Amino acid sequence: MTIEDIIRYSAAAAETTSTALSWWTHAMIAFPEIQRRAQAELDAVVGRDRLPTFADAPRLPYVRAIIEEVLRLRPAVPLAVPHAAIEDDWYEGMFIPKGTVCIPNIWHCNRDRTVFGEDADEFRPDRYIDEHGELSSGSVKGVQAGHMTFGFGRRVCVGNNLASNTLFISTACILWAAKIEGTQDENGKEVQLDMEAFVDTGLIM
Numbered sequence: 001m002t003i004e005d006i007i008r009y010s011a012a013a014a015e016t017t018s019t020a021l022s023w024w025t026h027a028m029i030a031f032p033e034i035q036r037r038a039q040a041e042l043d044a045v046v047g048r049d050r051l052p053t054f055a056d057a058p059r060l061p062y063v064r065a066i067i068e069e070v071l072r073l074r075p076a077v078p079l080a081v082p083h084a085a086i087e088d089d090w091y092e093g094m095f096i097p098k099g100t101v102c103i104p105n106i107w108h109c110n111r112d113r114t115v116f117g118e119d120a121d122e123f124r125p126d127r128y129i130d131e132h133g134e135l136s137s138g139s140v141k142g143v144q145a146g147h148m149t150f151g152f153g154r155r156v157c158v159g160n161n162l163a164s165n166t167l168f169i170s171t172a173c174i175l176w177a178a179k180i181e182g183t184q185d186e187n188g189k190e191v192q193l194d195m196e197a198f199v200d201t202g203l204i205m
Contacts, residue, residue, distance in 0.1 A: 019076035030193040052172035061135040065128035072147035078107040
């Protein structure tokens with residue numbers, strides 16, 4: 001790997017991870033009950049005498065489920081990197097000639113109702129929690145990583161573990177240390193946030 005590769009990957013990771021953190025913060029304000037549940041889990045597992053560490057991750061399934069749901073619902077790269085077919089192919093009755101540029105629609109894949117249910121457009125971290133209260137080990141209805149945000153196949157994002165670990169330790173420490181609240185209107189009422197509203201972050205492909 002060259003220094004140019006390192007710089008390119010670091011820039012990509014910084015943008016996408018910061019986008020995920022922006023949407024995570026948005027979700028914590030929009031769904032205070034989810035924030036409180038995650039903080040209760042942190043209080044029970046970590047306590048108030050130290051910060052969370054990576055060693056705590058296996059015992060913080062709900063904190064991790066929130067991250068997975070943010071990545072699913074608001075992918076930083078809604079349309080994945082374009083690829084060209086190297087040979088003629090057929091997919092579900094559709095002919096794809098050699099050289100055709102294919103652009104995976106990650107946004108649609110992550111909101112597929114046949115995979116994620118009729119509530120696919122809703123922010124619900126519990127979809128990643130199994131009947132034992134643990135993080136789903138490997139799939140949501142057959143989707144290997146629980147979502148398509150990091151891509152798939154040979155071209156899956158090489159930084160997916162770095163991103164997941166960065167998001168875990170960042171969000172766990174923030175929730176451990178602070179209560180996240182939104183702004184208030186002129187009457188002192190908290191302004192309600194819409195998870196479907198436009199936020200100027202992410203990569204445009």
